[in-house]
Amino acid sequence: MAKKLRMFGRIALIIVMALVTFCSGVWAALALWYQLPGNLASRTIGSAAWVIAAVALVTLAITRRSWLPLTAYAVVYAFLLFWWVGIAPSNHRLWADDVSRLLTGTVAGNLVTLGNVRDFTWRADDDYDARWETRRYDLDQLVSADAVLSYWGSAAIAHAMISFGFSDGSHVVFSVEIRKKRGQQYSAIGGFFKQYETILVAADERDIIRVRTNVRGEDDYLYPLRMDKPAMRALFLSYVRAANRLAVTPAFYNTITSNCTTIVYRMARQIDPGLPWDIRLLLTGYLPEYLYQVGALDRNVPIAELRQRGRITGRARSSKAGDDFSRVIRVGIGEPQGVPDAHL
Template identity: 30%
Template sequence: MMQKKSWALILSVALLLGYGIWFHSRVPVQDADWKEKYAVTPEVTLHGDTLHINGIRDFRFDSDGQVVQARYLNRTYTLSKLKGLWFGLSHFGGDGLAHAFASFEFSDGTFLAVSIEARLRKEQNRYNPLAGAFRNYTKMVVLGTEQDVIGSRAFSAQEPVFLYPINGSALQGQALLLNFLRRADILSRTPDFYNTLTDNCLTGLLAESGRYTELHDWLDYRLLLPGYSHEVLYEHGLIGQGESLEQIQAQARVNPDIAPDTDNYSQKIRSAPSL
């Protein structure tokens, strides 16, 4: 009996060692046959107060997530004109399954959406959360228009999308945006892995905000399931001005009937009642 237990222990240790070697031998790549919407990484240039970004994604998608219009924009932003930050949640399933993203609002009425995503290859049909825990996806910072990042989810996929205005100063928003842009620039040169548990759409946002340690708690399931993360932000005073969480959520709902190419899209999804 003791001999059997010894062999079982040896086998278990060998399997763990083999898994560890396999896991750490996997290397993220920059050059691959990427899906069309992940083929181009943004290029960021900063000169004083001026940001210039090449490769802002402005795609349109059908209800199946297929690309029907592929377009990239080159835009210039003035950092000091940043006036607001929005936290977005797109719920694609029950039990807290959601995608988290951020959107930066400038005083001229323009918005820049930032979304940390798993960069899929053409042979990878869709994101698999389990596979995402085992170094199967490279990480990408998508810089896009709201028509792309929000419209693809709220209008095309008909996912419930919520936009919560974040309480904070303009300087804090500027610092966060710069952190995201630096991360996008680093990933364009030095790829890294996306991880469902430790480095995902939500934890990436928290890490760049500098409040990861304050907000993150491994025992709090709401940060492992982004669909509940707005509750944590509410408890820490990052969203809301005295209203109940239910009131805030009702006000944050994006109207799914507003098409991405509607004039003044960003303003209308924040003012039109959701149905």
């Protein structure tokens, strides 16, 4: 019996070590593929060499019943982790035009001045008139906050933004995005491997919503949030502080831990520490149901009706150059009733 237990224990240990080596090896291969300097060929060679070496060492460990190959693997892996930790984010790269400038803000009493508010006129993804502005906002005139979700393929995945409205009819949208280098494309997997820095964009609604609906073919929804004025003000200022931090201390974007929704959630938690975590903060396409559950949307109306009312894609696509874009996309949406008792 003791001999059998030792045998089973050895087999279990081998399985565990194989799984650990496999998972760490896959991660390392992807890290090398995304972060090794050079062109596609050199990155592919480096990643493939790692895979071959890892398989060879595991094979030696099993066939020779020796821990030495796995020890060698652990040492090499430690060097790789040391290299990985040394990869630092930067604000100084050749950026794509639409994320080329960093948002900053100054606060003087109720007045907030935002520098580098984006107001592009888009005709295509590579055809636009670039315009950056300095805009001033009076927080005493802040009257609304809306969640804007933009879908591009899967019902479970959407890009989330927050639009703040003022009594004069103006709006500014805050959006946490990847900061793409010129010519770079988005990759969800690359977002796990320090492929992109994070940027906080403030933009005019006609720019940041219309480029998604009219140029990129995305499907957008707008949901008025039930927030009292102190909470709206606090959330707005949280965005300003986050933008100023990124301007001084760049940070990497991460597909799960530091994306468009999780960053907003962390800011909202500063206002309401009781705000619950939920998987729908990652599966952002279902974020409206989460907001409905915590009372951030009008619960006097069924969520299905709020979703139907909130679909702004058609109105955005039919808007004309001289229209009041913010007013056009809100036709039929209405305002939320009251403010929640507990959350936001």
